[in-house]
Amino acid sequence: MPVRFPHPDPVRPTQTGGRPRVFPVFLPLAGCPGRCIYCDQPAQTGQAPEPLEAVLARARVELSALPWPVELAFYGGTFTALPSPWPERFLDLAAELRAGGHVTRVRCSTRPDAVTPELLHDLRGRGLDLVELGVQSFSDTALSASRRGYEGATALAACRMVREAGLGLGIQLMPGMPGHTSADLARDVETTASLLPELVRLYPCLVLEGTELAGLWRRGAFAPWPLAVTVEALARALRTLWAAGIPAARLGLVEQQGLTVLAGPRHPALGQMARSRALLLHVRDLLATFPEAPDTLFVPRRWQGEVLGQGNALAADYAGLGLRVELWDEHEFGVE
Template identity: 35%
Template sequence: MPPLIIPFFIPHAGCPHHCLFCNQQTISGAWQQLPDTAQIREQVIDWLKRSPDRPTEVAFFGGSFTLLPRQTQEVLLDAVQPFIRQGLVQGIRISTRPDGLEAEALSFLQGCQVTTIEIGVQSLDDTVLQLAGRGHTAEQSLQAIRRVWSAGFNTGAQLLPGLPGDTPDKALQTLRGVMTAGVQFVRIYPAVVLQGTGLADLYLSGRYQPPDLVQGVATAARLLDAANKAGVPVIRIGLQADDGLTVPGALLAGCWHPALGQLVRSQLVRDLVCQKAQVLPSGSEIRLHCHPQQVSEVVGQGRTNLHFWNQAGLLISQVRPDLQLERHQLCLESLQHKMCCSVVTDYIYEE
């Protein structure tokens, strides 16, 4: 069972400057005020009541945690310690910048029961980082990942494909780079243009056009495929539909959808079926079998996959739920053939 994550947003707290694309107030719907000890305790108790008996972590997201004054870090982390001592919370996760992860910071976090560190890598292309005003290099990100991983933390990377200067190939190279350096999970946030950011200025003046939904899904599908093959979980695709993001005018452009992850996983299925169907005799009527909980992803939102296959000349006559199959498996059955495949292990996109 995935852990219950109790999130606290600390928008921009600790950040040395505003990155070109970032508006944490809009993303989280929260305003820059750090929660105090009482608020943290109250919220943890509330979440634990609603979801008892689950492994639980408390998370501090949305800023550069390790660049907060040390005393502030202590106040936030201390508030969680009683729950850890009672065995009600198993760990703490934080997100921060690659340039905030020196060895001394890591040993402090270890002493405070921080177990997971998510590193805002965004890109491993120095031009992209520079254009985004990140203030650190790709090499600093790689060193941070290696240091965090070597220190024994569960290590994750947040990637942001589609920024100015980025390409789908660079995004794939970024993913491969962070996986080689040792990350154990990734989050993929395709670029969006949020009101009030430097990126919005570029977009509104016609100097930047973010990948749209179709382009962003295609890139994210390539990344997901590569992560699947490497056995690295992608724990999130796309920003959550939090209050701030759904306010009219908050989101100006880019690849966003409230169920973006499902669109991306559907596209993997779509492309895998197209690929596998090529070896069946042309004109074969095909029945697709999948795990019952995967039917909607196989069919696609608004039956988009069925329409796509139909237009591509594939005669998919039925999608049948089959409890014998794992969630990642699919079987294509025609009159003469039955072929099983997997979105996780089968080759889908060209290397």
């Protein structure tokens, strides 16, 4: 009888079907103290900065017209540092839309050095549910090399503040930013897991045209992580997050039209490659717990692509573990 085990991802794609869609309202660079060296939010969001009054009016029209409820997200800038009364005005709109049944939850993204307990408490009272912090790393060396303007302790304190304010916490990390190593990422992910965020996003650092990082890269002063290094590091990160029951909501940037990527670990299937590799590492570690080495891995049909990877790229790795891969109609995996 095969020994069964579930997919290690705490939130598998089939489980997310019932969750409301996230509707992003982009506020590119609004509230930001400057432009970070790797950031081109207008190109990343596909939206140029515009007066907040116009963003607010358009959001009201678009959201009111939606036939289904959504989770409203204020992304692309530093929401908690918007000048008064803009956070209040956007959250008033969200409350109005929530009362009308158009919005179920409200989230925003911001910087770790742009929150205080008082501010978070106030925003929660106005209807904010979740804060995604652009932590990028908890490593002082990486934060300093990337000129983020805060230290790891600030990022850590901000994460705790969000949770203590009774808000959901999202953490964004940027593997491979200047000064950041694979070992830093492993530590960052351990720290992240210990903070029990509701979601994590991992955006490997890319060199975007028009950023300060592009200049550093052209002068040879910055080298992005190679794709293979990134996939391996993301796979290890995924395993840590999966083991802690934390979903990785996103791996890699969504590339909008107009975004020019000059260099970096860019691949349309980056997330899938990392997931496949993470699954392989999971199976490998599981095998080590068996007194006698199993020779067959039974895979639910729907996970065939994820197990074997793009173009069956991982078939040889499973063979290297002494495993023959067989598909079956069960929901769980099996080994014998």
